[in-house]
Amino acid sequence: MAFENPFDPEVTLGRCSCGRHANQNDHEHAAIQDEEQSTARVIEQAALRALFPEGPTRRAFLRAVGAGTALAAVSSLFPLGAATALAQDTKAPIEKKDVNIGFLPITCATPIVLAAALGFYAKQGLNVSLIKTAGWAVVRDKTLNGEYHASHMLSPMPLAISLGLGSTAAPMLIPAIENVNGNAITLAMHHKDKRDPRQWKGMTFAIPFDYSMHNFLLRHYLVEHDVDPDRDVKLRVMPPPDMVASLRSGNIDGFIVAEPFNQRAVYDNVGFIHMLTSEIWDGHPCCAFAVPEKFARDNPNTFAALFRAIVSAALYARQPQNRANIAQLIAVPNYLNQPVTVVEQVLTGKFADGLGTIRNVPGRIDFDPFPWQSTAVWMMAQLKRWGYLKQDMNFKQVAERVFLATDARKRMAELGYKAPESNYSKHTILGKVFDATRA
Amino acid sequence: MKRLMHWRAPALSLIMFLLFIGIWHAATLPTAAPQNVNDEYARLVGKAAATGQKSSFPAPADVGAKIWQHLKEPFYDRGPNDKGVGIQLAYSLARVLAGYLLAALVAIPVGFLIGMSPTTYRALDPFIQVLKPISPLAWMPLALFTLKDSSVSAVFVIFICSLWPMLINTAFGVASVRREWLNVAKTLEVGPFRKAFRVILPAAAPTIMTGMRISIGIAWLVIVAAEMLVGGTGIGYFVWNEWNNLSITNILTAILAIGLVGMLLDLLLARLTRLVTFPE
Incomplete structure (x- = not known):
């Protein structure tokens, strides 16, 4: 800005409104810096207070080692830089306007896609x-x-990438979950009498x-029905359209995949929906909006x-009356x-099951953005259980x-939505309760 | 009589084409079957599912209608993931030409040098022989990892695959220039540059062009596979996107377009080859 508006009552010509800076621009710049520093202070204090709840202990610790050492020690346990970046103000300018976001054409992507279609970005x-x-591997590599x-x-991909499982390790963040539920197990038509997984031994499934x-x-689900997923059945990784084609040609017996491909198999009469994943774990997270930690740190306001x-789009998509339009x-x-x-049957939950019945399950897919850390602990436990993760580690820490549940809660409050008060919840999976705090 | 002979082959082609369409049409005739579910259910599923059949392969008329639809509007652009076939083909052609021209820039001078020196030829031969048969898609992960950009990777894959036929043919063409011509040049005390451009290049040109013709064919084969993998734009992406929608009609349209463009590229190179061919 080369010239100040001389008719602006806030502007003292030549000096700033408080008189301490050469002009109004410098004043505002200093104010923003002050605000950033105070945010950083608040976060450091919060982190220290969380580590040493009792005042005397905390002060003794700080006196003993010095503030600088303490800060360094605390930062190594807790990524203060990232947390400070994430808590930046909403009014601050966007660092990077042109953002490339990858997506796969499935209903899980609804919030990402809808945010574009409704002009939320x-x-x-x-821009x-x-x-x-x-495919997922391409998404991973391009990210x-x-x-x-x-x-x-x-x-589970950001967890796996952060841990370096199946790729080079790079820290990733999940600021928001995209969808919960929204998947199904589909079987080939000729298996319509084999509804008990115990009859599935020897079959091939696509994932x-x-x-x-x-x-x-x-x-x-297989283990709970006494089927060993590594020995009794074959699991093959496949892109969704290949699954439908392979089911038609008889190369596989069934698949578990994101919608709309289960509904598409029904639409094309190649399979029927055996069960929705909401019947295994109602409210399980499915896909997530993932951001490399480096991008979030370098562009905190863009990230915000x-x-x-995306969360506005997700919350819009939660309303049942919007679903047909979406x-x-x-x-x-x-x-x-x-x-x-096909898409409408997925979103409204009123769908043909492939066996001649119309089912009505309004919760077939939902778009709850809150990233429960307890669900992440369950995913880590599965990574360990099935041998993807070899070493022992603190699941909760990862x-x-x-x-970023705490961050999501704060931001959802800013948007005027109420998020759950805890980062951990108990989850009921096939009738059994999973408690992450005891895992 | 002679004019009649001239038309014999095209007529035969036409008959074969019509026969093919006829068989295709007969094979995809819809079989009448009653709807075996109630109306409400039938509205939720495709026609095949409502009558309890497998969804059928599209008939020639369906594909014809689809082609007509694409021809009417080949250059529409409704967002980054939905562009007309014409635009997609243009993207693919641009990538192919970029990779191909880069390959020509490298292969022809290098081929020239190794063709003129039998020792270099023999020294480089093992490397060329190992690198030549590598599948383009095997280069893809390596390119993505090192170049960190998918469109550059696609161009690189085109480059590396169209390099070898041009290189080998150039070297071969240069190495097999007739001894007498070189001797004549020597007798007339022609300088090395003049010899390369006035004697060797014209003599080797038809062989070099043959290599270029093989290369463009390979490049066009490769681009479709590469774009299916990296996505974004191009005719290969179009095929993948329509496969995602299980739309066989659109895939058949794309196949036809790929074939036609490939044929045109080949014809173009064949014309150029004829220009540089000389009678001995």
């Missing part, structure tokens, strides 16, 4: 390019090489990716703006490229680094 001052991607600044991922809730849920756009918006070739009726 633009409202946050962002987002949504790039349809051919790691920086082509995508943020991406739609299966919720979308190793690091997926689909893989974990199917394995858990992305969060607001189906129209996202089924187009630019996004999901599917028949509208969960808390990747799933």
Whole structure:
């Protein structure tokens, strides 16, 4: 800005409004810096207070080692830099307007896609390019090489990438979950009498990716019915359209995958929906909005703006009365490229099951953005249980680094929504309660 | 009589084409079957599911209608993931040409040098022989990892695959220039540059062009596979996107377009080859 507006009552010509700075610009710049520093202070205090709840102990510790050492020691336990970055103010300017986001054409991507279709990104001052991607491995690679600044991922993927499982290790963040439920197990038509998993020994099933809730849920479901997922059945990784084609040709007996491909199999008469994953674990997280930690740290305001756009879209999509309209918006070739009726049956929960019955399950898919850290602990436990994760580690520590529940609560409150008060919850999976605090 | 002979082959082609369409049409005739579910359910599923059949392969008329639809509007652009077939083909062609021209820039001079020196030829031969048969898609992960950009990787894959036929053919063409011509040049005391451009290059040109013709074919084969993998834009992405929608009609349209463009590229190179061919 070269010239001040001389008619602005806030502007003291030549000096700033408080008189301590050369002009109004410097004054505002200093004010922003002050605000940033005080945010940093608050966070450091909060972290220290969390570590040493009693005042005397904390003060004794600080006197003993010195504040600098204490800060360094605390930072090594808790990523203060990241937390400070994440708590930045909403009014601050966006560092990076042009953002590339990858997505897969499935209903899980609804919040990411809807935020574009409804103009939520633009409202946050962002120019987002949504790039349809051919598979989870490609999404992972393009996020790691920086082509995508943020991406739609299966919720266990950021955990796996942060731990370096199946790729080079890079710390990832999940600021928000995209969808809960929204998957199903589909079987080939000729298996319509084999509804008990105990009859499935010797069959072949397709899963979308190793690091997926689909893989974990199917394995858990099989084990609970005395089927060993490694010995008694074959699990093959496959892209969703290949699953439908393979089911038609008889190469596989069934699959577990994100919608709309289960409904698509019904639509094309190649299979029937055996069960929805909401019948295994109602409210399980499925896909997540994932951001590399580095991008969030370098662009905290962009990161915050992305969060607001996507969570607003998710909360819009939670309303049942909006669902039919959303189906129209996202089924187009630019996004999901599917028949509208298929997407609509997924979103409204009123669907043909492939066996001649119309079922009505309004909770078939939902878009609860809150990233429960307890669900992350369950995913880590599954990674360990099935041998993807070899070493022992503190699951909760990793969960808390990747799933930003505290941050999500704060930001949801800013948007005027109430988030759960705890970061951990008990989850009922196939009738048994999973308690992450005791895992 | 002679004019009639001239038309014999095209007529035969036409008959074969019509026969093919006829068989295809007959094979995909819809079988009448009663709807075996109630109306409400039938509205939720495809036609095949409502009548309890497997969904069928599209008939030639369906594909024809789809092609007509694409031809009417080849260059529409409704967002980054939904562009007309014409635009997709243009993206693919641009990638192919970029990779191909880069390969030509490298292969022809290098081929020239190793063709003129039998020792270099023999020294480089093992490397060329090992690198030549590598599948383009095997290069893809390596390219993505090192170049960190998917469109550059696609161009690199085109480059590396169209390099070898041009390189080998250039070297071969240069090495097998007739001894007499070189001797004549020597007798006339022609300088090395003049010899390379006025004697060797024209003599080797037809062989070099043959290599270039093989390369463009390979490049066009490779681009479709590469774009299916990296996505974004191009005719390969179009095929993948339509496969995601299980739309066989659109895939058949794309297959036809890929074939036609490949044929045009080949024809173009064949014309250029004829220009540089000389009678001995």
